[in-house]
Amino acid sequence: MKRVLTGLAVLLALPSLATLAVNAEKPLLISDISSENLYSQQQIVAQISMAKRVSQNQLSSLQQEFLMLEQIKNLDAKNLNSQDLEVLAQACRHQPMAYKLHDEGPLTVAIFDVASLAKAKVETYNIHQQYLEISELKQQNPSIFMQRFLVLQGAIEEKAKLKMVPQLSKAEARDVSGQLLATRNVADPLLIAATHQAQDKALYQAVLSQLVDAKAHSLLNSALRNLPAFEQEDLLKTVIQENPYLASQALSEYAKLPGQLRHNALLLETLGDETLGAAAAYAIGKTQDGELQQQLVQLVTGKSAARAQVAHALLALRVADSDYAKRQLRQFVENNQIPFADMQQEVARWVK
Known part of the structure; x- marks a missing residue:
């Protein structure tokens, strides 16, 4: 890891690169880019193949960015030290230097997006740190953990909670889902994840009778995998009658139920x-x-x-x-x- 970090730090410390990374404004038009930073597809392939064999002071802008991208990829986002974070902070501000030469129009197309990858690594790190903190709280003080879990926080902590949902027992997930149902929008990601985990017919019913979202289809499939057939019948009937968004899917699934559980009158009535x-x-x-x-x-x-x-x-x-x-x-x-x-x-x- 140190060898990779050192190489990345050296790249980011190059005077010309550091200036571009922090101060450059992204050009909008191909005409604003110098010819030495424009590359055809053939040149891109050739430059990448040679990047690791070229001496440091002879790297092209494309090769510099390629090596930056590769070395950032190698960072373990769950195990970053202060040097790693400093490197990523610089990379988050990096402006693209190498652009594709193309005929589709005058707008620029960057070859690499170093900043987005760096930002994703930093976000993953922050989510993991919050996850570790919440996990420790669950072990040490379950009641405080539950209070914190139910309070709406920033995006990072909410994502950390989502990461933790699979560790909840079904009973814990039922408690979380039931309380979130009373305090949050039915499409809230944490509520949906907790409902998946709880595998409880009443919660499935409460959410799926209202949810108008692409995630509703996945949640309905989850219910059909996890509930016995007689509970599926009751759930599907509720969805057909109360949620037009999911009704077609629910009808299809209802018809697949065993004949002794299915009420044919419901299907026939719906024909009208x-x-x-x-x-x-x-x-x-x-x-x-x-x-x-x-x-x-x-x-x-x-x-x-x-x-x-x-x-x-x-x-x-x-x-x-x-x-x-x-x-x-x-x-x-x-x-x-x-x-x-x-x-x-x-x-x-x-x-x-």
Whole structure:
């Protein structure tokens, strides 16, 4: 490690590089860059391949930055000393020197981003230090730990808490999730992580009935992995009825439940929903459930079904694609049983 740090410190201490790192303003246009700092793709590959064989005083700007980047990569962000932190502090202020020569337009494209990598290393270090502090507090004073865990802090400490969630027992995670649910937005990352860890149906239900976020899909999948089927049925029914954002996914999963746990009436009722009817049709069709297919036929031929129900019932039979479903679709056409003329014509095209 010392050998790497020394090499990096030497690079950062070079007069010309230090001046550029701290004082330079990033150029916006290629025309603002001197030709010696512009490199074609062929030159980039060649320069990188030679970088570690060139003497220090002969390094090009590209090679200097490449070596800086490589040596920063080698720093263990969880185990930095004061010299490491000083080196990274300088690197965080570094402005790119080497740029790509390209034809896409006049704007500059830096070859390396030393500063972003350095900042990421510093952030990882700070998160790890907070993590160690919170972990020690958990061991020494659990009640103070829980108080601190529940109070909203800065971004670094919140990320340290996220890192710690997998170490919580299910009981601890239930406590954290339940209290955060009362004090934070349902999309709060710590609340979602604690709910994952708690694996509790009531908490899954409380969060997933409200969560409108890409993370909701992952959390629903977590619930389906960790809950027994009879609890899944109750959870999915709640999601279908209360969260339009997740309802389509929940319908698909609901239809996959064992027949003795699934309430077919819920699926059939949803066929009449203008928004979710198509999702319900696909879910029903994929079940290959003979009883459900018979109920679909009754919906189509009955006199009380609404237009949306009939349309989606026909779609469900088409998705099922079983011998029974295909035979029924053909009979609908031959006997003119579909109550809406446009649907009659459409199904006729299906069975040709």
